[in-house]
Amino acid sequence: MSVFTNRRKSDIIEKHQKKMVSRGRKTFVDHKTQSSGLGLPKISPSKKSKEILNNFYPKSLKLNRLKLASQASHTSTRSNYKSGIPPNSKQLKTMRAKKFIEDEEEEVFTINTKHSKLERYTLKDICLQNEWKEVKHTISGSLMWYIGPLRDIDIKILAYKKCYFNRYPKSNLICRKSRFHSIMRKYTRFFPDQFNFIPNTFILPDEFRQFCRTFNSNRERVYLAKPSMSKGGEGIFFVKSKRDVAKDPSKPTSLVVQEYIQNPLLLGKKFDLRIYLLVKGVKNLEAFVAMEGMARFCTEDYTDPLDALSNEEESKTNSLFSHLTNFTLNKENEKFKTSKDFKTKDEGSKRLLSTVLKSLKKEGADVESIKNQIRDIATKIVIAFQPFLVNTYHTEVGIEGESNQNCFHIFGFDILIDDNSKCWLMEVNSQPSMSYVQEQVVTDENGMPRTQKIPSEIDKYLKNVILKEALDLVIDKDLCNMKSFKTAANRGSKEGPVYVFEKVFPPSDTKKYSKFMIYNEIRVLFELLAGYKKPDNLTISQFQKLCNYPGMKKDTFKKPDYTMLYQSCKKRLSKNEMTLDGFTTALEHLACHIYPEVDSSYERLKTLVAHVISYASR
Numbered sequence: 001m002s003v004f005t006n007r008r009k010s011d012i013i014e015k016h017q018k019k020m021v022s023r024g025r026k027t028f029v030d031h032k033t034q035s036s037g038l039g040l041p042k043i044s045p046s047k048k049s050k051e052i053l054n055n056f057y058p059k060s061l062k063l064n065r066l067k068l069a070s071q072a073s074h075t076s077t078r079s080n081y082k083s084g085i086p087p088n089s090k091q092l093k094t095m096r097a098k099k100f101i102e103d104e105e106e107e108v109f110t111i112n113t114k115h116s117k118l119e120r121y122t123l124k125d126i127c128l129q130n131e132w133k134e135v136k137h138t139i140s141g142s143l144m145w146y147i148g149p150l151r152d153i154d155i156k157i158l159a160y161k162k163c164y165f166n167r168y169p170k171s172n173l174i175c176r177k178s179r180f181h182s183i184m185r186k187y188t189r190f191f192p193d194q195f196n197f198i199p200n201t202f203i204l205p206d207e208f209r210q211f212c213r214t215f216n217s218n219r220e221r222v223y224l225a226k227p228s229m230s231k232g233g234e235g236i237f238f239v240k241s242k243r244d245v246a247k248d249p250s251k252p253t254s255l256v257v258q259e260y261i262q263n264p265l266l267l268g269k270k271f272d273l274r275i276y277l278l279v280k281g282v283k284n285l286e287a288f289v290a291m292e293g294m295a296r297f298c299t300e301d302y303t304d305p306l307d308a309l310s311n312e313e314e315s316k317t318n319s320l321f322s323h324l325t326n327f328t329l330n331k332e333n334e335k336f337k338t339s340k341d342f343k344t345k346d347e348g349s350k351r352l353l354s355t356v357l358k359s360l361k362k363e364g365a366d367v368e369s370i371k372n373q374i375r376d377i378a379t380k381i382v383i384a385f386q387p388f389l390v391n392t393y394h395t396e397v398g399i400e401g402e403s404n405q406n407c408f409h410i411f412g413f414d415i416l417i418d419d420n421s422k423c424w425l426m427e428v429n430s431q432p433s434m435s436y437v438q439e440q441v442v443t444d445e446n447g448m449p450r451t452q453k454i455p456s457e458i459d460k461y462l463k464n465v466i467l468k469e470a471l472d473l474v475i476d477k478d479l480c481n482m483k484s485f486k487t488a489a490n491r492g493s494k495e496g497p498v499y500v501f502e503k504v505f506p507p508s509d510t511k512k513y514s515k516f517m518i519y520n521e522i523r524v525l526f527e528l529l530a531g532y533k534k535p536d537n538l539t540i541s542q543f544q545k546l547c548n549y550p551g552m553k554k555d556t557f558k559k560p561d562y563t564m565l566y567q568s569c570k571k572r573l574s575k576n577e578m579t580l581d582g583f584t585t586a587l588e589h590l591a592c593h594i595y596p597e598v599d600s601s602y603e604r605l606k607t608l609v610a611h612v613i614s615y616a617s618r
């Protein structure tokens with residue numbers, strides 16, 4: 001199979017040949033590029049595989065693949081094997097090498113499902129529909145699919161392997177509740193009217209005092225505490241008293257305490273919406289929001305949350321079934337309902353966004369406004385994530401790697417609508433499940449526990465639509481040398497293609513959104529000062545460059561003040577480094593000293609960044 005054009009292939013081969021010639025060795029595969037840009041099947045760097053390769057590519061690295069293929073076919077290994085005589089080791093080598101060549105010749109797009117667990121079933125469907133192939137070797141494939149975050153080893157592969165990855169390096173970190181809210185906090189501070197879709201949130205233990213003040217000021221308000229690293233509703237509880245969330249050395253995990261939206265829009269029961277957000281590329285980052293998604297319903301009637309606070313222990317679970325919409329939680333309730341007619345009927349505990357919006361329209365809700373709010377929130381999430389995703393990519397993979405444009409990520413974000421049709425963002429999930437199969441432990445006839453895989457029709461439909469279209473948007477057909485790539489238009493679904501994704505980034509309304517991109521400009525400045533070799537931290541001397549630019553020294557703010565500012569904003573506990581977050585805080589302080597006459601803190605920062613960036617980029 002080939003992922004990229006032959007031109008690229010030959011470039012890599014040529015580069016590789018030079019490397020090999022200079023080393024005077026006969027090995028075909030360099031360890032760094034094993035099974036890499038060539039889209040070749042997996043070759044492990046083990047001694048054995050090197051032997052096999054040396055056997056077949058001994059003389060010259062100018063590969064005459066046809067010759068090699070015919071060389072391999074001269075052996076009678078297959079007929080031997082068919083006739084029941086097991087092949088000897090030499091014949092085995094021949095067979096494996098032949099397979100290697102055949103695979104290489106095959107121009108089929110492949111998805112590596114080794115790390116995809118239950119999402120494998122959806123990927124298999126996509127392969128079937130597109131006439132692609134599933135592979136399970138460690139690092140082969142046109143698309144590497146991971147269910148979890150990329151490990152260090154995967155990031156190394158990403159740096160060398162020219163194929164698609166469904167994850168950005170470390171993108172999971174940005175979705176952790178405390179990190180996510182501290183990022184969004186910067187925007188809510190500068191643009192309170194435009195980032196007013198996040199309920200009032202406190203990151204504990206740091207903001208315990210602020211929380212106490214707000215908590216005391218209005219006892220009618222209800223707060224929900226969520227462990228920073230939790231998911232699926234795990235560990236969430238209503239805050240009865242400040243003591244519930246006071247710092248507890250026996251529980252070192254940080255908490256996020258959030259004002260509870262007490263007036264949700266109900267369709268019989270409380271529900272929220274899972275919306276999918278596709279982000280792709282690095283240098284030319286683009287994002288698309290899916291206007292089809294999943295509505296997840298509670299399985300008990302909604303009650304006044306203040307009642308939930310007074311509930312005794314035994315009714316607590318019931319109150320969770322009324323207030324938390326998580327599927328993992330609600331599926332445990334016997335009242336959980338599935339619907340076969342999910343495409344047309346608005347019923348069941350999991351429903352399509354489209355059917356729910358139809359019902360809401362009938363009930364008189366402003367559906368167009370809801371859709372616009374979803375698009376707007378999606379755009380703002382991408383704006384907030386861009387500096388982190390790009391800086392982490394540059395740090396982990398290198399700046400030259402960004403031209404590959406081979407990373408993408410499907411995030412899932414959760415929207416709660418209140419009874420004024422206002423959308424609230426609950427969280428962004430870095431690993432929204434793309435699986436339609438759940439594992440359930442059942443007891444067999446002998447009373448033994450057994451894991452059963454249970455498919456869900458609605459998930460199968462939705463995830464197929466989302467994945468198919470996401471891959472259509474991600475995979476560059478010109479770069480892929482694929483015989484069998486089927487575009488959305490000819491994908492052959494009986495009901496015709498479903499187009500669900502809409503572009504939200506770069507935003508078409510630049511006037512509205514460009515001011516929010518200030519933190520990406522700060523990221524650019526940070527990387528200019530830090531240099532491209534180590535764009536993840538700034539040394540003190542790199543930071544002090546700022547004070548040498550014209551207009552950057554004031555009587556009230558001189559060079560020693562820069563040193564002090566650096567020390568106070570650099571990462572706590574680290575030796576001598578200032579991260580992008582620290583740099584952002586430092587610039588905010590600096591802007592107050594350099595432009596005290598400017599009223600708005602945003603304008604001060606904006607003026608400072610524009611001024612400094614012009615010198616730093618010279």
Ligand code: ADP
Nearest residue numbers: 199230231232233234258259260261324325427
């Ligand atoms: P998790 O990652 O554990 O799913 P969430 O923040 O998504 O945590 O919260 C779980 C569920 O709790 C949400 O899907 C929603 O139904 C409910 N919920 C969370 N925060 C709020 C809130 N501020 N107001 C109302 N309901 C909320």
